[in-house]
Amino acid sequence: QKEVEQNSGPLSVPEGAIASLNCTYSDRGSQSFFWYRQYSGKSPELIMFIYSNGDKEDGRFTAQLNKASQYVSLLIRDSQPSDSATYLCAVPSIHAGNMLTFGGGTRLMVKP
Amino acid sequence: NAGVTQTPKFRILKIGQSMTLQCAQDMNHNYMYWYRQDPGMGLKLIYYSVGAGITDKGEVPNGYNVSRSTTEDFPLRLELAAPSQTSVYFCASSYSSWSEQYFGPGTRLTVT
Numbered sequence: 001q002k003e004v005e006q007n008s009g010p011l012s013v014p015e016g017a018i019a020s021l022n023c024t025y026s027d028r029g030s031q032s033f034f035w036y037r038q039y040s041g042k043s044p045e046l047i048m049f050i051y052s053n054g055d056k057e058d059g060r061f062t063a064q065l066n067k068a069s070q071y072v073s074l075l076i077r078d079s080q081p082s083d084s085a086t087y088l089c090a091v092p093s094i095h096a097g098n099m100l101t102f103g104g105g106t107r108l109m110v111k112p
Numbered sequence: 113n114a115g116v117t118q119t120p121k122f123r124i125l126k127i128g129q130s131m132t133l134q135c136a137q138d139m140n141h142n143y144m145y146w147y148r149q150d151p152g153m154g155l156k157l158i159y160y161s162v163g164a165g166i167t168d169k170g171e172v173p174n175g176y177n178v179s180r181s182t183t184e185d186f187p188l189r190l191e192l193a194a195p196s197q198t199s200v201y202f203c204a205s206s207y208s209s210w211s212e213q214y215f216g217p218g219t220r221l222t223v224t
Contacts, residue, residue, distance in 0.1 A: 008152070032210050043202055043215035044155070088154055097168060098209045099145070102154040 003027060004091050006103035014111055019076040021106050023089030026070070033065060033072045034090040034100065044088055048074060079110045114138050116216035118203050124222045125193040133188040133219050135203030143206045144186040145170075145213065146178065148199040155202065161186055162209075193223045 005024045013019045025033075032051050036044035050056045050063040050072065062075040072091075076083055086105040093101040119134045137144065142163045147155040157170030161180040175197060177189040186205075190197060200220050204213040 004154075006154075034212075043218050044213075045215070046212045049212070092209060096157060096171060097160070099157055099160055099170065100209075100213065101157075101171075102147075104152075104154040 002103075003093050003101045004089055004103035006087075006089055006106045008104055009107040010109050011106055012109045012111060013079050015079060015081060017079050017110075019079045019083065019108055019110070021074040021076075021087050021089075021108065022071060023073070023091075023103055024071045025089075025091045027091065027093050028067075028070065029094060030091045032092060033063070035061075035063060035072075035074045036088040036090060036102075038086045038088060038105065040085070047087075076108075079108075081110050081112050084108055084110045116203055116205055116214050118201075118216035118219050120219060121217065122220045124224065125190075127193060127195065127223060129193050130189070130191050131193070133190070133201055133203075133221075135186045135188065135216060136184050137186075137203075137205040137214070138184065139205060139207075139214065140183060141205035141207055141214075142183065143209060143213075144180065145204045145206075146176070146186070146188045147202045147204065148172065148197075149202060149218075150199050158188065158201075190221075195223050197221065198223045 035048040038044040048063040064073040088105045089103040090100040145160045146158040159178040161167045203216040206213040
């Protein structure tokens, strides 16, 4: 089992819809969870992080964490074409000296 | 602040050649990282450093070497380049292993 798993997509949603991106992780001891956005040909940039169970909202973005089920989600409300990118989930792993382990990313396409 | 800088942006190497990818940061971060990203894939950690003089292997260290003589610089050395090392290389830095990582613009390397 991979340490951090994401559906590679592409996930296609119409403009204005809610995009839901999911990530599962294997290390039950993980305490922090990060979502990075990466535009094609660019470097990743942090958009959200979450430490506690439940929801964390920042503008149009909501991160949801369920430690019991070992998954973290990212919801993007009112999706815009400019949200089209690859979204990477990252979790610190004890198998990597508590360094971040990245999932393979989910490619999101928002169609006008 | 320039953030994290990388040179060169692009490089083509012949099989068996060697080169050094340069990375520098001006945020006084202790933690620095080297990742590689193959097409359509997530980030794989090559090496990381928790401070000047301290480095450790990540998930895919074979064929690479690093050094960290100063807080600012973290060069990655490729010895005897192989086609399997064709990838995009990202350098990143962070205040701690739990905090946001800031990425450089990347180096696109082709080995033929």
